[in-house]
Amino acid sequence: xxxxxxxxxxxxxxxxxxxxxxxxxxxxxxxxxxxxxxxxxxxxxxxxxxxxxxxxxxxxxxxxxxxxxxxxxxxxxxxxxxxxxxxxxxxxxxxxxxxxxxxxxxxxxxxxxxxxxxxxxxxxxxxxxxxxxxxxxxxxxxxxxxxxxxxxxxxxxxxxxxxxxxxxxxxxxxxxxxxxxxxxx
Numbered sequence: 001x002x003x004x005x006x007x008x009x010x011x012x013x014x015x016x017x018x019x020x021x022x023x024x025x026x027x028x029x030x031x032x033x034x035x036x037x038x039x040x041x042x043x044x045x046x047x048x049x050x051x052x053x054x055x056x057x058x059x060x061x062x063x064x065x066x067x068x069x070x071x072x073x074x075x076x077x078x079x080x081x082x083x084x085x086x087x088x089x090x091x092x093x094x095x096x097x098x099x100x101x102x103x104x105x106x107x108x109x110x111x112x113x114x115x116x117x118x119x120x121x122x123x124x125x126x127x128x129x130x131x132x133x134x135x136x137x138x139x140x141x142x143x144x145x146x147x148x149x150x151x152x153x154x155x156x157x158x159x160x161x162x163x164x165x166x167x168x169x170x171x172x173x174x175x176x177x178x179x180x181x182x183x184x185x
Contacts, residue, residue, distance in 0.1 A: 083116030
């Protein structure tokens with residue numbers, strides 16, 4: 001069989017496609033992954049990460065799991081903002097922080113993340129580890145706890161654990177790994 005210029009050009013085109021296709025698919029996959037796991041507010045997250053010594057990817061994961069980065073989200077006419085805190089919780093955290101942040105600032109991305117991560121670090125100090133802190137945080141932000149914020153130093157963490165809490169914590173850690181892989185790897 002005699003190869004014509006046309007055959008050779010087609011062969012070269014096929015080779016280029018074979019070589020380029022994985023790169024193009026990888027770039028498309030990365031774009032879709034970044035759309036699935038957005039990273040707005042990076043500057044704020046980095047600042048708060050340094051302020052409280054909490055891993056950036058963990059902050060991203062918690063915000064993602066709480067609100068998927070929707071600062072206007074309000075659930076059950078009670079939980080609001082990126083961290084899905086109640087206005088009561090937001091006000092009490094504000095006092096504990098030595099601030100007097102107005103309740104309407106719950107929708108401000110910086111204030112919401114700052115208050116939520118302050119609370120998480122507070123819980124981590126109270127209970128000694130991040131998983132326990134996440135358990136109480138989830139319970140408090142989902143109405144599962146009768147502790148009423150900051151009264152929980154004497155509570156048995158196992159009383160707050162249920163299937164939904166375990167799923168939430170696993171999801172936070174899974175999403176944290178995604179953020180590490182995509183943005184902070």
